[in-house]
Amino acid sequence: MSTIPPLNLPVGLIELDQAEMLAEARANTHAIVQVIDAVGKDTTTSAVFQSSLQSVKAAFGWDYGACWMIDEAIQATSFAAEAGNLGPAYDVVNQTNHYKKGQGITGRTWAAADVVFIPDLSIIKDSELVRTARAAGAIATISIPFIVQNKVIGVLFFFSFREIQPSPDRFDALRNIGRLVGQAYHRLQNLEKEKREREALSMGADQILAIVRAAQSGDLTQSMPAIEDPAMHQVADGLGEFFRGLRTSIRSIVTTANALSESAAMLGRLSRAMEERAGGTSATSLAASAESIVVSEKINSIAAGSNQMVSSIRLLSGNATQASAKFQNAVRAGVSARDSIGKLTASSKDIKAIVKVVHTISRQTNMLALNASIEATRAGSAGRAFMVVATEVKELAKEAATATERINDGIEVIQQDTELAVGLIAEITAIVDDVSRISESIANTAVEQSMTTTEIGRHVSDAAVGSSSIARKIAEVAEVAQGAQKEARETNVAAQSLEQMANALHTLVRRFRVD
Numbered sequence: 001m002s003t004i005p006p007l008n009l010p011v012g013l014i015e016l017d018q019a020e021m022l023a024e025a026r027a028n029t030h031a032i033v034q035v036i037d038a039v040g041k042d043t044t045t046s047a048v049f050q051s052s053l054q055s056v057k058a059a060f061g062w063d064y065g066a067c068w069m070i071d072e073a074i075q076a077t078s079f080a081a082e083a084g085n086l087g088p089a090y091d092v093v094n095q096t097n098h099y100k101k102g103q104g105i106t107g108r109t110w111a112a113a114d115v116v117f118i119p120d121l122s123i124i125k126d127s128e129l130v131r132t133a134r135a136a137g138a139i140a141t142i143s144i145p146f147i148v149q150n151k152v153i154g155v156l157f158f159f160s161f162r163e164i165q166p167s168p169d170r171f172d173a174l175r176n177i178g179r180l181v182g183q184a185y186h187r188l189q190n191l192e193k194e195k196r197e198r199e200a201l202s203m204g205a206d207q208i209l210a211i212v213r214a215a216q217s218g219d220l221t222q223s224m225p226a227i228e229d230p231a232m233h234q235v236a237d238g239l240g241e242f243f244r245g246l247r248t249s250i251r252s253i254v255t256t257a258n259a260l261s262e263s264a265a266m267l268g269r270l271s272r273a274m275e276e277r278a279g280g281t282s283a284t285s286l287a288a289s290a291e292s293i294v295v296s297e298k299i300n301s302i303a304a305g306s307n308q309m310v311s312s313i314r315l316l317s318g319n320a321t322q323a324s325a326k327f328q329n330a331v332r333a334g335v336s337a338r339d340s341i342g343k344l345t346a347s348s349k350d351i352k353a354i355v356k357v358v359h360t361i362s363r364q365t366n367m368l369a370l371n372a373s374i375e376a377t378r379a380g381s382a383g384r385a386f387m388v389v390a391t392e393v394k395e396l397a398k399e400a401a402t403a404t405e406r407i408n409d410g411i412e413v414i415q416q417d418t419e420l421a422v423g424l425i426a427e428i429t430a431i432v433d434d435v436s437r438i439s440e441s442i443a444n445t446a447v448e449q450s451m452t453t454t455e456i457g458r459h460v461s462d463a464a465v466g467s468s469s470i471a472r473k474i475a476e477v478a479e480v481a482q483g484a485q486k487e488a489r490e491t492n493v494a495a496q497s498l499e500q501m502a503n504a505l506h507t508l509v510r511r512f513r514v515d
Helices: 018-041 044-061 089-097 104-112 128-136 168-218 229-510
Strands: 064-071 076-083 116-118 140-148 151-160
Touching: 018 044, 018 168, 044 064, 044 076, 044 089, 044 140, 064 128, 064 168, 076 089, 076 104, 076 151, 089 128, 104 116, 128 151, 128 168, 151 229, 168 229
Parallel strands: none
Antiparallel strands: 064 076, 064 151, 116 140, 140 151
């Protein structure tokens, strides 16, 4: 028990007469019995607090009682329940204030972990709650901690509007009441915890059962929920792992079934195609065997024709050689003609130079005749005869100049024609030269073709011998093709059976939904 401040009491704390002691004992017993009855019947912690507050307040004649709990989150006490009313102002403070360990009434009781009695509230300076209670008429307070597993969980405190002097028996009774409330709180907490666990267990079991039933109907898309109960959590984890593996297996089966179905269909198509081709190969081989005989006969005819071709090619080679020699002669003649015309071009250039000189002399003669005419005119009658001669000379000079111009124009035409002839002869010479090379190439090719044709004739003779062997091999191929056709039929039957198995597997897994 803690008293703040310590009281100066007579020996034996308070001396009570026999009647008062009996009355107090009855009140203590009544309060304890009421609390025991309340905590035995109440099924919630709030009901236990309310009943305990009412029982103690009524048994001891106190005016107000309240229960404050320790809030672990803020490490302070907070209001939980009350019995009585101290007015609106107190209600506001009651709902909003919190007290740390060692502060106020509840904080001091939390720190003491024992009953705390404060006969005079005026000594409490750090509590707005106490100031408001005093304003409402409270004089003294007594508070009781309730402890669970050696830890203070909450505080019951009471206000009295008159002075109180509790005895040691009253303190013991209050301690017992605190123990009863703590035990009841612990029991109900355990019951509530068990109830929550049962509910969580039941809910988890229902959720797991729903998922299992959905899986039974083919729905594998659902996931296991988060379950708090450890045992059900392990079950859920195990089933979740199982369903994840099952979904993976179903997907793998579907993929395999699809691949199997596609492979079976492809195998069926290939076997049918192989059967058709084997049948066609067999028929073709039989026909080829008959035709190979005809081919052998034709190869013999080709051998005879190749010999005739060798003779023709040799004749072609001789003619090509003669043509090449004649073309070479033509090339030499063209080159000689080109040289002669070139000389003609040089001569025409010389003539043009001479004509140019004559034309120059004619112009000079014309100028002299013009000057003589001018001088004869100046001389008068004495120069008249000279003027006639000068005029005649001038006319002859003009005619000579005109003739030289005509000769020059003719020479230019001759030069142009000569140059054109030289170009044409050069082109003709080049063409004849090309034809000569081609003829020579033809002659060489004819020689090579003659040798090649001779070799072909030899190979054709060898082919005629091998054609008989080919006919025998083709007959063997026809026999093998008939066997392949039979095996293709058997493969087709197996492919159809495989496709039926794939369809059955599809039907089996189609009832499951994994996505």
